Amino acid sequence: MKPLPIKNSWVLVTGASAGLGRASALRLAEWYQAKPLIVGRRLDNLSELQAEIDERFHIPCEIIVTDQREIEGREKIAAKVAELKVTAALLVADLTSFGPFDASRADAYAEVIETNILSFTDLLTGLIAIFRQQPFESSIIAVSSLAGETSVPFQAVYGASKAYVSNLMRALSVELAGTGVSVGSFAPGGIDTDMAAVSDLKWGRLGLMDVDRCAAYACHALVHRQSFAIPGIGNRLTYLASRTLPRSLTSRLAALPYRRPR
Ligand SMILES: NC(=O)c1ccc[n+]([C@@H]2O[C@H](COP(=O)([O-])OP(=O)(O)OC[C@H]3O[C@@H](n4cnc5c(N)ncnc54)[C@H](OP(=O)(O)O)[C@@H]3O)[C@@H](O)[C@H]2O)c1
Secondary structure, X not given: OOOOOOOOOEEEEOOOOOXXXXXXXXXXXXXXXXXXXXXXXXXXXXXXXXXXXXXXXXXXXXXXXXXXXXXXXXXXXXXXXXXXXXXXXXXXXOOOOOOOHHHOOHHHHXXXXXXXXXXXXXXXXXXXXXXXXXXXXXXXXXXXXXXHOOOOOOOHHHHHHHHHHHHHHHHHHHHOOOOOEXXXXXXXXXXXXXXXXXXXXXXXXXXXXXXXXXXXXXXXXXXXXXXXXXXXXXXHHHHHHHHHOOHHHHHHHHOXXXXXXX
């Protein structure tokens, strides 16, 4: 498919106050001269990013400070997307869970499910409805994870939520074919961000992908309207192995980076 022209167009980036979302907003401004519409709950981080985009690239950038779990928050995002005639959306915002399944409270899992599944689905529905009415083509990439392609012991609820994202986007990429709205998912392995830092990985940062490198792949997937993309050879080989090996073995291997309870 032809790359989507996003130069001088607005691109929505959720989860832009940290990690992959922040790095992707910078990449979109620097490499594609796209205008980021950045979303998160932390105003300070978003303002800092806005100033950096202005100083380094002289590109306009707008901020939405909101909690995506709230319906008003999602309405605020949708209204701005329609007003600015946003061309593409990189949906990065997410919450993780880690540790033995029964060590966490049900309400902690409810937060993950609310963020990664319920509010994500509602936001996506709204964006697709807006994009379908616009007289130009558009692209949406939801950031999933390799964790969604296997099962992930010790990060089980998060992994299951990512399986939902991947599966949904795979179905929608077919459903929406020919409408002018391309959708897909992006499935990284570990990335060197705050999320990985809090996940209590046995080997620390070893094997984690540099966040700017990962962002470059994510933006490429968005612009090239890929229905499914995995960044980097190592992650692609891991994915292929997970498709070839028995599932029980894949799950046992996926547990290796996590500390087990003593
Ligand atoms: N890090 C990894 O190893 C890894 C591996 C595979 C896939 N991924 C995926 O990559 C994406 C980015 O991960 P990351 O490592 O960059 O995570 P991160 O550093 O924890 O950043 C998460 C972002 O999501 C935003 N967010 C979370 N809940 C929100 C809410 N209710 N409303 C609005 N914004 C919210 C946060 O902003 P505020 O706190 O300001 O609201 C933050 O900007 C996620 O989809 C994750 O699942 C990560």
